[in-house]
Amino acid sequence: ARGIKFNYRLKWLFNTSVAGDIYADAKGFFRDVGLDVTVKEGSPEKNAINELELGYAAFGVASADQVIRALDKGAKIFVIAQLFQVNPMQWIYRTDQPEIKTLQDLKGRNIGITFGGNDETIMNTLFAKAGITKKDVTITGVRFDFTPFFMRKVDVWPVYRNSQGVILKDKLAREGEGVYFFNPADFGVNFVANSVVTSEAMMKNNPDLVEKFLNALLKGWEDAMDPAKEAETLEAIKKLDKGTNDAIRKNQLSVTRSLIKPSVSIKIGTIDIAAWKQTEEMMLKEKQIKKSVNIETRLIQIK
Amino acid sequence: MLFRRIYQFLIVYMVAIAFLWMIKMGLSLSDYVIPGIFLVAETAGQVAEEYVFDVINTLSIAVLGQALSIVLAFTVGISGRKSSWIGSFIKVTAYNIQAYPIVALAPIIFILLGDGFIPRLLIASMICYFPLLLSILGIMATPVEDIEHFYIVTGRMRWQLEVKIRAFENLSKLTTVISGSATLAMAGTIVGEFIAANAGIGYSIRIALYQSDIAKILVALFMIGIIISIYQGILETMGEQIKNKWSISKEGVVL
Amino acid sequence: MLFRRIYQFLIVYMVAIAFLWMIKMGLSLSDYVIPGIFLVAETAGQVAEEYVFDVINTLSIAVLGQALSIVLAFTVGISGRKSSWIGSFIKVTAYNIQAYPIVALAPIIFILLGDGFIPRLLIASMICYFPLLLSILGIMATPVEDIEHFYIVTGRMRWQLEVKIRAFENLSKLTTVISGSATLAMAGTIVGEFIAANAGIGYSIRIALYQSDIAKILVALFMIGIIISIYQGILETMGEQIKNKWSISKEGVVL
Amino acid sequence: MRLECHNLNFTYPGNTTAVINNLSFSMKNPGFKALFGPSGVGKTSLAKMIASSKFRGSKDIAIENMDTILYSYNLERLPGWSSTGNHLNKVTSSEKQSVKEQLIEIFELKDVLGSRFSQLSMGQQNRINLIRYLLQDFDLLIMDESLANVDEKLRETIILAIKELFSDKMFLYISHNLMEVSKFCSQILVFRKSLENKNSFVIKGQDCKKGYLLDKKQLDITMLEIMNAF
Amino acid sequence: MRLECHNLNFTYPGNTTAVINNLSFSMKNPGFKALFGPSGVGKTSLAKMIASSKFRGSKDIAIENMDTILYSYNLERLPGWSSTGNHLNKVTSSEKQSVKEQLIEIFELKDVLGSRFSQLSMGQQNRINLIRYLLQDFDLLIMDESLANVDEKLRETIILAIKELFSDKMFLYISHNLMEVSKFCSQILVFRKSLENKNSFVIKGQDCKKGYLLDKKQLDITMLEIMNAF
């Protein structure tokens, strides 16, 4: 038997930040439990939650803001695991600038923000927290290319810490420039990042399948984050992500580890309910959703 | 003409939306995947005013960009019409630039021009000029022998005259292409805004996309459609007038 | 012809790169803004082989997409050539769809079609078909009176014949536009891959952009340019042959 | 068969003076009729009006027993994608096959049926175009300078053959050749320049048939009559 | 002034039979010369060869004392964006202004100078086209059926006027009108059909000038001679 066939839609392209997903697939963890899973890359235009509803996928990875927004609009979905314990969305800046030790240090800087993106919500929350008004900083809209940061037109630029962050750090290091990262979590703002989601129907009708899938997936993640299995993990990633060189991939993996499993005691997949609530609150305050969605009722920690 | 364009657009839009809603009901999809009628109406109420200004902002760039691309297409088309080495070289350049997806060129454009108005205009006209160029090349490379013969044999042929003759003889083709390219200019501007600007409807679409807000996108598409229909209608009317003024209804039309 | 196209492309590319490097030196920009010659060479060594396959993959879709868009453009162009209500309705539809930036339509396309091969092809041909359509509309809407008269007055005119006559009389314009649209198909496919695929050079460009690797992008642009030049050259040669076969060198050319 | 105009008027839009001004005439029976007059006087305009469905059935133009009216002129072209012979076959119904062969013989076109239209000489183009009209169903065929670029000898052969083969049809022949018109047409409408067309005359021609014996005197009289009407 | 061909040959590419086959003839002095012969015999082809710079200076075609050779034909058009009068002015140098006025008068084109080319009748189009060639610098002007759609009367007036006004130029006149050619041309090259052109004749014409008195007998002889050469 080939097992039950379905798709698993990721949030982003294959690279080190989806190491566990790749690993579980490569090592046949899904096959072992009788599942025939196709792991598919994501992109901004492809939305896992849509695919759950349309039946194109049975499971997917979505960011917390996507989940909350979808719930706000009546989507029937559940979060079954939280992959990132620390949000990789952080800001990079050069070491020839003073380090940001308190939020007040943000004042006077030219900060990049993706209008409409999570980073806008996060940064606005930080500003509110520190009592910083738009007059105290310069905000520049950010696109997909880093040229304004490279050209020093913008000082503080949003990046995904474990993928782009590593690449940029390396690039600048080659020119003899050092970088810092500004992590909002250090200042008490925990905006949840990627989580595994599935549909209400799936939860109801196929709880066994959900459990089987998730266990296989989390096993993949645990192994992938295990420093002892680093070589194997890197090997599996390399097959799908040829564009990155080995050294960078290695660095990316170690950063990813610190975001997925910040300490040995935390089990991968743990849903940080407090952080979810904070995320919902932030979005409510920013008028990204109209009403509370009671996010805690949609979080199911599967043992 | 103008009114016809507008209500025809309304029909097209309504049909498309109805189709989406049928899918929504058929598959009982949530508002997140395909927004329902109330959500769209509510969203329209919230953003309509803002989007109108955005679209007009975009249109103003599109009009400029179209003008620029007409100039560009004629320049390249006229200088590339000969099958000489230099003519084919110009064509190769023009074609190659086109082949590059604008997203790949965007970082380079940014390095050279910074962001803001200029790159937005540049991207719009780069997307718009090529189809114009193709038509103009085709027209400019085809001799009108029975008119040109005299000027050639008497040594009176100048490139300006040649261009004028060929343009005139293909006036209706040219006006079709030019007024049709308005939509390309608009699409080009929106793409430009999408990747390089902090204003315009393209920028608003990008934000809506980040938030997976299909309702906003549907409202934006509606605004774009209406404005395009109006702009296009005006251009077509102008084209007719130019045709009637410059040329004269042919014999065959009268009898 | 083919060789000429290739070395002309090489000249264009070299000039552009030299220009970039002049800027780099002039402003003393670091390698991460504009990569230097060694970095580009090194990157080329690493990715050249992979990119060749990517570009060929993309080209195969582009060829399909172009074929599709030629069919589409002729279908719409022929049915929209009349100035009747239905003709203008078809035009309005075709124009409006064009006006929408593909990025805004992409989410809807994915909802309707899922991902994979079909949306990639669809996006490619949507970008490619419109410029073709404009030319074909222009050509199809212009009567060739001295040939058509006979068929009209004797009641023998069918739309197929009308189309054939007008196409034949504008053969060189059509071949120019069709072979020129190859670059559009290529650009369209790349955009499609950029947002919808997990293969092809567009996908590789997306990854390179995500990594902010301009050197890779320069290598990709080079590959695209070479392949386009070859494809274009082949199409043009074919166009010449069709012209020579279907029509016959005009009197004026001989004497 | 009858073709009549009663006080017909026509002015091109935007023009101040009428091209056709109170024109009245009547022509009947099958055979060759001519429109004759100086260049720019309005022959083509009248011919197009007669052929145009817009003017059919108006009270100014009365047409009896003629359903199909075809207008042909010397600048027409055949499509270029295949040989003229092919195009001719395409537009000839099967029962007209033998007439076609006959006409090709008479028109001396055998050698060029394999050529494309653009490869023909002007006179050959004129002839191939006229043939295809003759192979259609018609009651009245207007030939607007349709043989203008053909040599006189061949033109005579062609006209005589048409008169013989299509003796039950009416032809409206527009030509600048005075002698020809006088010789072969039964009725000649002569346009006068810059006077009211009202005074246009219909003059009786010699209407020579195949194997005719020319009455030179009569011909000279007809020609003189036409010249005077001019 | 002299125009000569020595064993000239020409075959269209792809064709098997030559259009021009060992043609030899000689024409000299200014005035009207004619190319005459049945339709499709090769008149236009020869005319274009003479005018083409490709064949100038080849040993087969010898041209003496004629630098500028212009080829004009009856299907040419003027650009449509302004009136024919404007176009005429544009291509007329200032010292030819008065000739222009004169020609317009003779060609009876005054009334149509304000019209676009497409609004003219065929004969008017022929005439306006011919006028602009006459206003250029030339030594030899080839008129390939340039007056084909003009009535005979006006055509005679025009030919006579050209002969008078441009008495130092050579003209090569291609026409299908036997009488006209015999009357007004000094030398007539008669093409024979489907025989070697080698046997083409140059026949002396009547070369009538303005105010001529026609010697009918002589004319008949010339015409007969031409018909026999045919």
Ligand SMILES: Nc1ncnc2c1ncn2[C@@H]1O[C@H](COP(=O)(O)OP(=O)(O)OP(=O)(O)O)[C@@H](O)[C@H]1O
């Ligand atoms: N479309 C038009 N618009 C305005 N005037 C026109 C148009 N067509 C023809 N005319 C004018 O009408 C008059 C008659 O033209 P028409 O073509 O009927 O003459 P015709 O008798 O056929 O002359 P020809 O023998 O030269 O062909 C001419 O003076 C011409 O300039």
Ligand SMILES: Nc1ncnc2c1ncn2[C@@H]1O[C@H](COP(=O)(O)OP(=O)(O)OP(=O)(O)O)[C@@H](O)[C@H]1O
């Ligand atoms: N481009 C061409 N290719 C092949 N054959 C041609 C071409 N042009 C003309 N011919 C042939 O050459 C012959 C001579 O043509 P040409 O036009 O010189 O004749 P012509 O004497 O001017 O005839 P007309 O009096 O009918 O104008 C014709 O039989 C014609 O079919």
Ligand SMILES: [Mg+2]
């Ligand atoms: Mg006429």
Ligand SMILES: [Mg+2]
């Ligand atoms: Mg000829």
